[in-house]
Amino acid sequence: MPHGHNWRRGRAALVSFLKDEELEKVRPIQQAESTQMVFEILQEPATFEKHVLRAFCSVILESVYGVRGTREMTDRFSEVQDEWTGVLDMGAMPPLDVFPWLRYVPSVLTPWPEWRKRSAELAKAQGGYYKELFERGRKNVGEGKAKESFLAKLLERKEKEGFRDIELVYIAGVLVEAGADTTAVASLIFILAMVAHPDVQRRAQVEVDGVFGERMPTNIDAAKLPYLQAILWEVLRWRPGFPISLPHATSKDDIYEGYFIPAGTTALMNTWAINHNEEDFPKADTFDPARWLVEDCSAPLPGYSSDSIFVSTEDSSRRRSYAFGAGRRVCVGQEMAERSLLLSMAKMLWAFDMRPEAGTMLDTNVETGFKDAVLTGPKESKIEFKVRSEARENLICKEWKSADAVLSKFG
Template identity: 35%
Template sequence: MISITGWTLLFLLLGIILIARSRQPERGKPLPGPPGIPLLGNLLQVPPYHSWLKFKEWSDQYGPIYRMNIAGRKHVVLSTDKIANDLLRERGSLYSSREYLPFASELLSNNLRPLFLPYNDLWRRGRKLMHQLTMPVAADSYQPVQEHESIKLLAAMLKEPAKYERWFEQYASGVVFRIGFGRWIETGREKEFLRIVKVGKEVERVGTPGAYLVDSLPFLKYIPTALAPFKQEAGRLRAEELSLFRQLQDDVRQDMRNGSAAGSFTKTFLENQEGYELSDDEGAYVIGTLFEAGTGTTAAAMMSFCLAMCLHPDWQKKIQEEVDNVAGTRMPDFDDIPQLPTVRAVIKEVLRWRPVTAGGVPHQLIKDDEYQGYFFAAGTVFHANQWAIHRDPELYPDPESFRPERWLSPEFPQTYREPLSKFPNLQNFSCFGFGRRICPGQNIAERSMNILTARIAWALDLRRKVDAEGKVLPIPEYDYTAGFNVQPRRFDFEIVARSPARAEAVAVALREAKTGRLP
């Protein structure tokens, strides 16, 4: 137990270290940034939620690359796609580590969760497994699961439209649960399913910058557990997620012994575990991370899609017309996606207009570097602020407006690409991150969003509600949840079938899907 005198000395030592850091001479050109206060720097100026809005405000004032001081730690914010790619992608061997976050990295995840791992051998071995499970050829093999789950979503939306948030979450989670662990989700109330969804939401919460003071003042982790409620909380969360990951893995292992295991991420890992050089727990965290990456993000994006269609019904009509021209009276499938550039443009614009991980996931520099005359010391943390990057007027003219035509018309040379049978697509799009830390599940997520957008356009009308006098009720353009990943707060809108025939077609497809389910 540390005495009161010991704690006093510890705090004095911390103050000396922070003052020393703040007085270190800088090399290279002075990097602009907001002024702070002694010891804490800009810590108190960073909002506890939606910090990317403040970062965007500072980028407008200080330029596309500026510095912050967070309790003596050096941070740099990047606000254009070019600068982020120059550093985080082109110099990926230097800029692919993660800042050590005592709560999320160690106390919660025992330094096993790939999202929070530094750029080390364990991260590289886990990334190799992720790549093999999610590369395009593998992602194509999961399309039947996505088609099946999308039919379930359409039927649920028609039956109980007010529960749209639940249906989107169940769609995204159901897809990844099936391909991750080989099991279907029937009701969304299965015990293991509810547990892993909760684990994912906890990770989003604790990974939010500023969620825990110990992440800004790491010395606090040395407080005895009995005196540190945050350490007690981390212990409970860690025990829950580890026991769940082990149980899910053991269930697949048992199914393999019985000869009844369906193809899944976990089955592939267990069959080739020696080659991946990962322990049971290391592999379990890799697959758990893929589940976390592929669930909340896809669901959040689709809720933003609904918001966009309610606010911009002209674009809903355009994608409906395109789907009707290609698929006619039948439900569209993956073979139709190359002929649906407007569908792909709408979902890409949704991700630009309302990015899910709006503040990006910070990278850490592992070696001194220089860029445009600026010097960056090893250990500096870099934030690719997606909110600002997606609002760069040079790359995205009229950036605050929802304009999918920027991906479809040669009038927008910054973003238009040919052929439209291939472009627009989401490959290497900044919403998935940068360089070696780009989201590993982007191939699966892109397919999930494309097929769901096309099928919603084919089957449903999304529209704002009207009052008793026929007046259209307002809905907020930006009222989003707090957290690592964000989505629109619940808003009321109508979901109806485009025609009785299409509602019946959804019901028939659901019956057929249930009887002809994949093994």
């Protein structure tokens, strides 16, 4: 959508839902879903990837629509998203954005008629899924089951701001599309990193245990968990889910370092190159959360101060992470995503020792161990999740019952 009135109006609606005071209302959902995820991994560790995806997708479905994120719902979402990212994969998509004049070539003369057909079918399937969620959410709002949902707030603004139903369908759908599998992929990369670096995992467990003890982590204060926060930044830097950003376009003529860039030029951000610039990140392919911290040898955690500041804040011209994009179209859900990720990371570290299954090899190489896709992520790995104590296992089961009671209110 080009920058203009409709874009600004939709963006404003998203921002209003993702303000700090609104995110506090989402916290109980994040707490409950992260607890259910840990419980599911405890019960069925071999399919941990599915549990992670279900949990992050469910946070979005419940907070946006007031709809319970069942396995059936999240599996259907995954099917639509996999098809969507498949259409966007390098080599699968015709270069219409790169060579705009190709769109004027008659379809019978182009080598990609199947792509057009596939895209049309996907648009229909995706639109149908979003409309179904919209109608279910609207029904729940009408029945008083989803008064705090994003959709409830959208419906309140409908008449005042002149939104049409189809606009609301896609404004809400954007949150699902952008906020579910992206955070799930980051969580899977976190698990891979912890298994590949047991020293980092152990240090993070010491920090989490120091704050929460035998209690399951709940409200996360990043200031009290600097090493965990550093792990999150390093996960997003080391193996970004989107190594190359989605295409953008210049809105007006520009000159950058002597190069003339006309309006309408397709532009992509090379997130991978930014994150792996050796001048900014020495030994860039090494997973090292310490690079984000200021060292203090007097700290309880060797080499790290509990009140460490993040090095990147010293240079205000740089974003700490480009995993969420940049510019005026930067992801508005960054704060919500970070809260969900930190909470799930803390709970997994508190609950489990994560390690490769006996006799298996772990592949962290981006060329051989990751999926070849626009939204990349680790290939399936055989990982053992060993609960850290019987007391914690019992508490996980107890907390799951409380979480299920919270989530059962969603229709």
